[in-house]
Amino acid sequence: MAYLFQTLQSRIILLIIMVALPGLIGVFYDSYVERERAIEAAISQSVNTAKATSKFQSTLIDKTRIFLQNLSSFDAVKKPNSQTCSAFLADVLKVNSNYINLGVPRADGELLCNARPMKTPVNVFDRPYIQEALATREFSIGEFQIDRATNLTSVNFAYPVMNATSDTVVALVVAVISLEWWSETLSESHLPDNTVAYITDSENKIVAAYPTNNNLLGTPLHISSTAIENSNTAFDNSAFISNDPYERVYVKRPLFEDGKQINITVGIPLKHALEIINERLIKTAGILTAIVMLLVGVSVWGVRRNVLKPIRTLLQSTKALAEGKDVSDAPLHGSVELVKLQQRFTSMAKTRLEAEKRLIDSQASLLESKNILASHIENTPLGCIAWDTQLICTDWNKSAEHIFGYKKEEAIGKHASDLIIPPELRTEIDDAFAQLLKKKAPKRKINKNVTKLRHTIICEWYSTPILDLTGNVISVTSLVQDITKNMHLEEKLKLSASVFSHAREGIFITDSSANIIDVNKTFVDITGYKRNEVLGKKPSMFKSGKQSPEFYRHLWASIISKGYWAGEIWNKRKNHEVYAQLLTVSAVNDDEGNVKNYIAIFSDISEAKEQQYKLEHMAHYDVLTNLPNRSLLAERLDKALAQCKSDRGFVAVALLDLDGFKEINDNFGHSVGDELLVILAHRLKGTLRNSDTISRFGGDEFVAVLANLKQPQDFAAIVKNMLRVASDPVKIGEHQLKVSASIGVTVYPADNTDADQLIRHADQAMYVAKQKGKNCYHLFDIESEDAIKARHEILQSIAKALNNREFVLYYQPKVNMRTGEIIGAEALIRWKHPVKGILSPASFLPFIENHQLSIDIGEWVIEESLQQFSRWKQLGVHIPISVNISALQIQQRNFPIRLSRLLAKVPNVPPEAFQLEVLETSKLGDIKKVAEIMDDCVKLGVTFAIDDFGTGYSSLTYLRRLPAKVIKVDQTFVRDMLIDPEDRTIVVGVIALAKSFNRSVIAEGVETIAHGTSLLELGCELAQGYGIARPMPATEMPDWIAHWSTKTEWKSPTPQLLDNEA
Structure with missing residues (x-):
């Protein structure tokens, strides 16, 4: 800080400011005094306004007491129930403008007599001033309130009306005074603009506001303010200044002197008065400041021109001389002494600078050549390393740092084996370096090296021995570059070329204009075009005409926006055969994001499309x-x-x-x-x-x-x-x-x-x-009796058979044809008719379809098969059992509960050994509901299979949405697959579907060895049918199991046709 006042210019400015400071202090003091007077004047006006309002209120109260006392003596008032009472009060109200309403409520508060007509009855007994008048039999004053008869903010007064005979209060005469009087009084008081006033109740809530603002009524009065110290208002802490834009002076005092805590607050704005004072202050201070600034400016100008400028010029000359620069000899203005000093200094400086320049020029060419060489070495993209004859590093450029990870200071002074040579190559490198020193000739070599992080890299080296004047090697300079990426890239290019040539998918590559520049061998095999027939052509030559222009617009829009397109497309071979492709087109961008090539990869899916059509058919x-x-x-x-x-x-x-x-x-x-x-x-x-x-x-x-x-x-x-x-x-x-x-x-x-x-x-x-x-x-x-009777008789006979236990279960084994393993048995119902003998399911099940009997028989089948599993288990026979369930039964919401009860009856039967077969010919209706029911059953441990797959309502829907682990190929397809190519194709398709959906597949209807052999070749090992065993009673199963062995012909076939046929 002391430095600021050491210069000549700063001291002159300080002197001028000290002279002007007392004047500025006086101006600000006068402004402060005027402000205090303005505040006192505003406080005085606020107090007088509040006092006048309070005095007017007191006078009004006294007049009202006398007015009500006289009014209570009238006969009409003493009879508030009479019709003449309201008319009387209305006449009185017309001649008394101080009141907005008059009323005579009875002693119970019911207001039946009122000067103003009332739409609804009013009871005022709850008003405190009413209860006070009844209790004291004296004049009472109410709080500020919303009058129930006039719906205005008012003060109510009450006076008792006595019964002269019984000396009891029979009624009260009430006068209502609106607060509009005080607003009018304030309006006539010639108060400054933006004056405000508020009347607040005992809870500090606003009951009236000036100017009128109904939105404030009922809200607490809150004024952000600052108290005024030493105010002469005669009210302790009652005067304060608000923080609002008008800077009002507020005075608060009681409106009544009867302890009701009703206050009036008056705010007089100070802003205008203070603005005048501030304007005068600014004007006076501005003039004084301008004078001071003018004096400072003139003084500064004179000092700078005649003293400071010559001195600064001389300082700049000395600085230039110290830096070896030319000294200016431009004419100097100022005092004579300073001008002569500058001229003598300039002459001396020029003589010295000329001598120094000759010395610098003599060294310039040598230094320039040295810097150029060092720059080349340091900034070359090749690593440049200097070694002494002991292979100790003596120099290490930035590129070497980047390649090996060592900083220059880390590398210099260390042996190469400690830096970049793998341990297993140290002997080899030492020998090669010795040969380099001996032959004194440059050598190129590719070595495996290690980095600071011990990563192995491949580097190309070019090392040159440096000889002294006698021809001895004094050092070796090596240029090195990391070629690891290039080597890897070369390997990737070889791999990519191999993939391109040997891929099973057709591939063609185009330039950015979609001209074909290369194709692979599979492309030639699929399309029939030779490579030279398509090079330079556009892929549009393969169009089949089956897709619309809109299709191709969407295709290119996807490539442009996403960078690729994938989907099915119909194209044409060279022989004009139209076929289906599964095509993916991808854009390849260069480093700047511009499309460089398009790569298309496709496969011929004609056979798959044909298979899909057959499955849909x-x-x-x-x-x-x-x-x-x-x-x-x-x-x-x-x-x-x-x-x-x-x-x-x-x-x-x-x-x-x-x-x-x-x-x-x-x-x-x-x-x-x-x-x-x-x-x-x-x-x-x-x-x-x-x-x-x-x-x-x-x-x-x-x-x-x-x-x-x-x-x-x-x-x-x-x-x-x-x-x-x-x-x-x-x-x-x-x-x-x-x-x-x-x-x-x-x-x-x-x-x-x-x-x-x-x-x-x-x-x-x-x-x-x-x-x-x-x-x-x-x-x-x-209405036909014959039809009803026929169906009724059939249903009766079936119900009777169920009650008489005429139904029995036969079991048909399911095996793995290749291994001979017995994987389960399917329970098949038969009717042991007392007259017709054993009847097949086809003779009675169609009659109970969608009938309650189908549920009853279904539960019997489940219960009986579970009991049979238990009986076999006791004999040491463990065979999983599957049963068929009807569409009606599986759609019952309580089916999982009933199934769990049936399983609980036979606790020694594991649920996972029990399978439910849903006929694919069943129309299941709400497939979502059925799937949920089946999920609940799966949670119990049982599994599901889809039976007769391919013959019913919606094979693909059932397969996709139902939680079935097993698909059973319908016997109608298996039986004729050896003679009917279409049936064989369907069997192949179902096996492929099972594989795609990760399901097991069982073939029904295996009647001959040839059937089984063909199925094994297609990849289906699980089967059942007459060629394995006919359905048999449960008692015959143990003996059959004991003597069963798979066919010799079934042990050797291996799957070989499925991939080609699917």
Whole structure:
């Protein structure tokens, strides 16, 4: 700080400021005095306003007491219940403008007499001032409140009305004074603008505000302020200044002197007065400051021009001389003494600088060449290392630091073996260095080295011996570069080239303009084009025409936005064959982010697409007859019913069952029976119209949907045609075959029910047709006694059989054909009929479909199979058991609970040894609900299988959504797979699907060794069928197990065809 006042300029400025300081202090003191006077004046005005308001209030209270005392003596007032009371008060109110309302409430508070009309009754007994007047029999004053009769902020006064006879209070006469009077009084007091005033109650809440502001009513009064010290207001701590923009002076004092704590607060703005004082202060201080600044400026200018500027010039000259720079000889202005001093110094400096320049020039060329060489060595991208003849490092540039990780100071003075030579190569390097020193000739070598972090790298070295004048080696300079990445890159390029050449996918590469620049061998194999036929061409030459321009716009949009596109596309080979590709196109960018190449990788998925089509076709069409299956039938029937509702037409459902077909199957074999079904299916389809549908419903049953009928009876001609073609002879080979048909028909909307029920009704009608003698049709009549009786008798007989325990379980083993392991047994129900003998499930299960009996029989099957497992276990036989469950049973929400109870009855049966088979031909309805039920069962430990896969409603949906671990290939496909390529393809597809969805697969219908061998070649080892064992009673199973061994032919086949056929 002392340094600031050592200069001549600073001392002159300080003197001027000290002269002007008393004047500035006086100006500020006068301003302070004027401010204090303004505050006192505002306080005085606030106090006077508050006192005047309080005095006016006191006068008004005295007048009111006398007014009410006189008013209480009138007869009309003493009778508040009379009609004359309100009229009287209204007249009195007109001549007394000080009051906004008058009223006479009874002693119980009911206000029946009022000067102003009231819309609703009012009771004021709860008001404290009312209770005070009743208790003291004296004049009372209320708090500030919202008057219930006028809905205005007011002060109420009450005076008792006495009964002259009994000396009791019979009523009170009440006067209401509005607070508007004080606002008007303040408005006439010529107060400054922006003056405010508030009346607050005992809780400091605002009951009135000036200027009027209803939003403040009821809110606490809060003023951010600063107390005024030494104020002469005669009120302790009652004067303060607010912190608002107006800087008001507030005075607070009681409005009443009766202890009710009602206060009035008045705020007079100081801002204007203070602004005048501040403006005068600023003006005076500004003038004084300007004078001071002018004096300072003139003084500074004179000192700088005549004294400081010459001195600074002389200082700059001395500094330039010290730095070896030229000294300026420009003319100098100022005092004569300083000018002469500068001239003599300049002459001396020039003489010295000329001598120094000659010395510097003599060293410049030598230093320049040395710096250039050092710069090249230090900044070359190659590592540059100097060694002495003992291989000790003597120099180490930045690139060497980057390559090996050692700083220069870390490397210098150390032997190369301690820095960069792997231990196993030290002897070899020492020998090579000795040879370098001996031959005195440069040498190139590629070595393996280590870094500071002990990472192994590959480096290329070029070492040169440095000789002295006598020809002796005095040092070695080595240039080195890290070629590790280059070596790895070379290996990657070789690998990429190998992958490109040997990839099983076709690959072609284009430039940024999509011109083909290279293709691999697989590309040639798939497309048929030779390499030279496509180079320089665009990929658009492969377009098949099956995709729209929009498709290609989306493809390129994806490549541009995401950098790639992947999907299926149809392209054309050289021979114009259109085929499906699974294609991925990726953009390859350079270091600046610009597209350099496009790489396309594709594979031929024609066979997979064909397989997908077959599987989708299999999901909706019967494999044997190519007619719609149950799934497609259900869709078309629902559609026909919906259209019928809108068109008000009719739909007929006809269920056809072949008479005598079983005998042909038994006598001539399944192949003849299948061929007969195909021929009859073709004939039946030919009898229908384009709008109709015929479906193979199962076995030898067909269902026809006759849509868009104009009249209910229009079905008859079509059905008769169906009967005719079904009974026409069929020649197959040497056999002349003849069957007939029984047809049941129902017509919607006469039979007003859902699709499933319509098919059941047609089924019932079909059985009536059979009872009539076959080769005819029967129209279902919901009122028909025959149909009802026939179905009722069948259901009764089945229920009776269940009660009489006529049902038995047969068991068919399931084995691993390759190993011979018995993996389980399927429980199959039979009816041990007392008259007809053993009946197959087909003779009775269709009648109980979607009937409660199917649930009862299903539970019996589960319970009986669990008991059988327990009995076998006691004999030392441990075979997992699987049972079939119906669609109705599995859809019961309580099925998991009932299953857990059945499992609990046989505690020695592990749940994981029990499997439930869901028929894929079952229509499960709410698949999500069924999946949840099955999940609950899986939690119990049991497993699920999908039976008859590929023959029902939605193979792929069931497989994807149901928690089944096993798929059972339907026997209709397995049985004919040896003679029918389509059936074989379906079996291959199902096995592939099981593999894709990570499911086990079991083949049903293995009737011969050839069936098993073929399945093993396709990769399916698990099977059941007549070629292994027929279904047998439970008592025969232990003996069969004891004598079972797998076929010799099944032990050797290995899977070899599945990948090619799938």
